[in-house]
Amino acid sequence: MQRPAILETVRERSELWDIVVIGGGATGAGSALDAASRGLSVLLLEQDDFGKGTSSRSTKLIHGGVRYIRHGNISLVREALKERSLLLKNAPHVVHTQAFVIPCYGLWQRFFYGVGMKLYDLLAGKHRIGKSRRLSRSETAEHLPSIKARGLVGGVLYHDGQFDDTRLLIDILRTAVSHGAAVLNYSRVKTIDADEIGRIRYVSFIDTLTGEKHRVAAKAVINAAGIFSDAVRRIQDRNAARHLSFSQGIHLVFDRKFLPSNDALMIPKTPDGRVLFCIPWHEHLLVGTTDTPVENAILEPKALESEIDFILEAAGGFLEQKPARSDILSVFAGIRPLISSEKTRKTSSLSRGHELFVDESRLITITGGKWTTFRQMAEDAVDKAIEIGGLNREKCRTENLTIKPPEMSRNSGERLHPTLTYTRDDVVRAVRDEMAQTVEDVLARRTRALFLNAQAAIEMAPKVASIMAEEMGFGANWIKAQIDGFDRTSASYHCEPQ
Numbered sequence: 270m271q272r273p274a275i276l277e278t279v280r281e282r283s284e285l286w287d288i289v290v291i292g293g294g295a296t297g298a299g300s301a302l303d304a305a306s307r308g309l310s311v312l313l314l315e316q317d318d319f320g321k322g323t324s325s326r327s328t329k330l331i332h333g334g335v336r337y338i339r340h341g342n343i344s345l346v347r348e349a350l351k352e353r354s355l356l357l358k359n360a361p362h363v364v365h366t367q368a369f370v371i372p373c374y375g376l377w378q379r380f381f382y383g384v385g386m387k388l389y390d391l392l393a394g395k396h397r398i399g400k401s402r403r404l405s406r407s408e409t410a411e412h413l414p415s416i417k418a419r420g421l422v423g424g425v426l427y428h429d430g431q432f433d434d435t436r437l438l439i440d441i442l443r444t445a446v447s448h449g450a451a452v453l454n455y456s457r458v459k460t461i462d463a464d465e466i467g468r469i470r471y472v473s474f475i476d477t478l479t480g481e482k483h484r485v486a487a488k489a490v491i492n493a494a495g496i497f498s499d500a501v502r503r504i505q506d507r508n509a510a511r512h513l514s515f516s517q518g519i520h521l522v523f524d525r526k527f528l529p530s531n532d533a534l535m536i537p538k539t540p541d542g543r544v545l546f547c548i549p550w551h552e553h554l555l556v557g558t559t560d561t562p563v564e565n566a567i568l569e570p571k572a573l574e575s576e577i578d579f580i581l582e583a584a585g586g587f588l589e590q591k592p593a594r595s596d597i598l599s600v601f602a603g604i605r606p607l608i609s610s611e612k613t614r615k616t617s618s619l620s621r622g623h624e625l626f627v628d629e630s631r632l633i634t635i636t637g638g639k640w641t642t643f644r645q646m647a648e649d650a651v652d653k654a655i656e657i658g659g660l661n662r663e664k665c666r667t668e669n670l671t672i673k674p675p676e677m678s679r680n681s682g683e684r685l686h687p688t689l690t691y692t693r694d695d696v697v698r699a700v701r702d703e704m705a706q707t708v709e710d711v712l713a714r715r716t717r718a719l720f721l722n723a724q725a726a727i728e729m730a731p732k733v734a735s736i737m738a739e740e741m742g743f744g745a746n747w748i749k750a751q752i753d754g755f756d757r758t759s760a761s762y763h764c765e766p767q
């Protein structure tokens with residue numbers, strides 16, 4: 270993944286690309302990998318950094334979605350459970366099996382969730398990754414040592430997948446590049462033009478790091494712009510109807526001491542009916558999420574005070590030691606792209622299924638869905654691009670395609686911050702092999718420092734900036750601008766005391 274070399278290829282190319290993909294989140298990266306592995310020429314354009322959108326802000330679960338069983342959305346659960354087992358097989362270096370325990374405060378609850386999780390196992394069929402079972406009161410306390418003991422009658426144990434979202438994303442992109450894909454971050458699509466018979470052909474974009482403008486021609490264009498999909502459709506057709514609704518979800522990150530266990534806690538029904546997870550993640554505790562309808566698509570959304578209060582209150586209701594606001598190490602928000610429905614305005618009831626549609630101009634839009642189902646979404650989008658662009662009809666190969674682990678291994682060098690395991694090597698690798706361009710790229714998405722501990726990330730920024738400057742040949746002005754820029758972004762991850 271060498272940005273200058275890829276830019277040069279784009280400048281020099283005179284033939285049409287088979288496919289241009291707009292958006293460098295899970296869906297776009299998956300589409301680039303799918304297309305390249307079928308032997309198609311593909312260029313992916315991301316306006317900011319890879320994963321800057323929703324794909325860095327998930328709950329980090331590769332899951333069927335237990336709660337969709339309650340909503341009766343069985344086919345969605347089945348599809349996601351199949352994808353879960355494919356990801357465990359194809360990316361074992363970054364996706365692993367995670368045990369979850371549902372604590373039960375009534376016998377009926379234990380029976381009900383026990384049956385529900387058996388159904389989850391059953392739906393997984395041959396893709397099952399562990400057998401769910403009911404736990405006694407003492408077994409539950411053993412699995413979750415800090416669970417609130419008063420009224421506890423037992424629990425239910427089940428298994429799902431867990432991962433690091435942007436680490437998987439970068440590995441998908443690197444694998445796509447190894448199959449011949451061209452991928453560019455900081456490349457914002459500005460216009461999408463049709464030829465004389467009204468078919469999409471030309472995409473122009475600006476390199477937001479240098480201001481250089483580019484225009485490329487393609488046989489098919491896939492719009493994988495997540496919450497910005499409607500906005501991208503309107504670049505081409507100002508009157509394109511709105512397809513999406515938005516729902517914000519936030520997470521809080523704490524020290525592991527609040528749940529000192531390798532197992533995760535799943536609360537299927539908080540007092541206001543939501544699902545809440547407390548998950549061990551990179552030696553920290555990740556707690557979320559919320560489901561708050563929002564009007565606008567924003568690249569760097571901010572947690573609402575009401576969402577922070579809700580998570581503190583809901584998690585505190587199940588833990589012996591209640592986390593306080595001052596215990597929050599990081600808070601991050603993300604916005605879900607959900608397919609709108611005439612039937613309901615309640616975002617928690619909107620389907621998490623994906624949708625593929627084609628505008629009159631033949632722009633292919635793939636949106637909705639989940640991280641877990643990105644591979645299937647990409648397959649559907651590339652199948653459609655083959656049909657629309659009249660491309661070589663190769664079969665999808667990603668079901669059996671290994672996603673490459675990073676090539677440069679990490680050493681045990683000196684930590685950049687005493688509370689996090691990251692070293693100089695992580696920064697060097699991010700610059701040399703993973704197309705990191707800014708301090709934020711390194712601290713937020715190549716390492717996860719900002720998502721784990723915002724204060725530590727802020728303290729690491731000057732060291733990271735100077736290592737990057739050394740690698741990239743920049744001077745003092747660049748270092749200062751990077752640190753200032755990172756201070757501004759990181760402010761909303763840092764939870765000030767009230």
Ligand SMILES: Cc1cc2nc3c(=O)[nH]c(=O)nc-3n(C[C@H](O)[C@H](O)[C@H](O)COP(=O)(O)OP(=O)(O)OC[C@H]3O[C@@H](n4cnc5c(N)ncnc54)[C@H](O)[C@@H]3O)c2cc1C
Nearest residue numbers: 292294295296316322323324328330458495518639640641
């Ligand atoms: C709080 C929360 C928790 C979640 N938890 C889970 C979970 O645990 N498991 C799970 O499976 N799913 C989860 N999801 C869902 C999952 O994260 C999303 O479905 C997925 O990340 C969407 O990926 P995407 O590629 O479609 O969109 P994005 O990741 O948003 O990518 C779209 C990209 O398009 C780019 N773009 C926009 N306009 C342009 C332009 N003009 N030019 C170039 N690029 C452009 C954007 O910058 C963006 O990076 C969660 C979602 C949220 C919000």
